[in-house]
Amino acid sequence: MSQTSTSADTPTEGTAAEELPRPERFADVKGWFWPVDQMVFDWFLTRQREAGRHGDLLELGAYMGKSAIFLGTYLGEGEKFTVCDLFDSPAPDDPNSAEMGRSYSTLTRRAFEANYLSFHDELPTVVQAPTSVITTEVAPDSCRFVHVDASHLYEHVHGDIAAARELLHPDGIVAFDDFRAEHCPGVSAAVWGAVPTTGLKPIVITGSKLYGTWGDPAPMTEALLEWLATRTDVWHGVEEVAGLPLIRIKGPKAAAPAPPVSRHEPLPEPEPAPEPAPEPAAPAPSPATPPAVRSLPRRLARDLLPPILTRALRRTFR
Template identity: 55%
Template sequence: MADSQQTPKLPGELKDVPGWFPPLDQVLFTWFLEKQRLAGDLLELGVYMGRSAILLGHHLRAGEAFTVCDLFGGEAPDGANRAETSKSYASLTRETFERNYLSFHDSLPRVIEAPTSVISGEVKAGTCRFVHIDASHLYEHVRDDIGAVREILLPDGLVVLDDFRSEHTPGVSVAVWEAVLNRGLRPICLSTQKLYGTWGDPEPVQEELLAMLRERTDVGLSVQEAAGHRLVRARAQKMQAPPFPRSRHYVAPAAAPVPAPKPRRSPARRIAVDLLPPVVTRAVRKVRAR
């Protein structure tokens, strides 16, 4: 009898890890992480199954620290957050995240299993170069996450805010644009799903980014001005995810079997069969079949 508690399939490639991390954002994460000249730590608030954390960990430099924070199905701080967690993340466990992450890396990041409201007390101010905020979708939580991250980031550090424009996450939209209009956050670029910004000067990195994007044929690009901000908008056009090292569990697909060549009759035999009466031809074929 089959075991009802089947072992989950281990990921062989990054695309095998469940989650929402489109190819365009994988390209942008990789480009920003590799281009950053300042030294500093990495932080992710909200990890789900680990797809973006796995990519972040791949760009961790010597001497840097990587911290992730998530409830992992633990007790939420309020009723609205509990409802959100039970609806969208009921299957999320710390064990699943760690299993996926260790499929691609030799060691785990620092894992904080708690609400993101604790992060100011866990990560020192002015220490991070790159932060990804992808935790709660509730306005109050996102607003507080943005406030905490502003203190944690280095002056020219980069923050990425997920779901800033999704129809089902209006609280994120309000918190993000409030930060842009009233709290000093300056957009660098917008993808379909994420806003990339800084509390430093966005122009130098924005110019480099524009030069890179204009050379790609798989990115649609537009530049707009709004409320004193230059908004670089990128959208994928049949884009493939960038190359990423395969996990230790990767198994190459088996090669398709090569069909055996069909036996060919000599021209003399074909002519003989064609010229024989049908009744004789059938008899010959029956003998050959036996």
């Protein structure tokens, strides 16, 4: 189920998304959403659905829409998906403006919409604004999964963590991107700082993301370990962090779940029809032995003359 697009700030132009090239495959959408994280997203979201847990989805920071497209495929009946991003709006402060200029100078809402509509019938609810406004756009305790991938600045990430805690169900899942990237120390400081100060409980980390909850992590940790024991495409280990087990996953060769299918994906080429087998050639007729051609005088001589004359005549003809 998809949602109608709205905006807290600047609406997109009516036909702008239709003017941009449409991706033919999920892999064509630009972004950093690795197969191992697609695998972990799928595990959490599928487990929630199978357990009958309903709730909305939220993404803070969308870039070109790769992870949003993936999240949108897990939207259930009556659930709402909200995406919050500045897109091409002015940043609220100078440091954030400089970051946007360095990292996302080509980012536009039009590109996001064109990509998303290549895989879904309708857009999510789009809040084109700083993520600091999200608690006025999404109801408290309404979300079951929140993906935080917006600013890399400590002050902004700190605010995004507080917003995620307010908007999540007690046992909801939050995923933080770039929590360990060398160029994003503010994300790392804010995320790990939330463990002792807010009660955030990390469950699993990959090379790019940390997944946690403010609820009881034990049932999810146990179930995830059982599932990982069946996977041969990823490595996993367990560390103790803040008195709780933390799962580590490495999966450079992880087999991602089936990707969303683009409505613009070319149809497979039909298999060429097999050429009909040549009909067997008719057997050549056996040459008939031509009957001996004999002249009438010879036949009369053989039948009427005495044998002695017949032999004489034969010798003469020869």
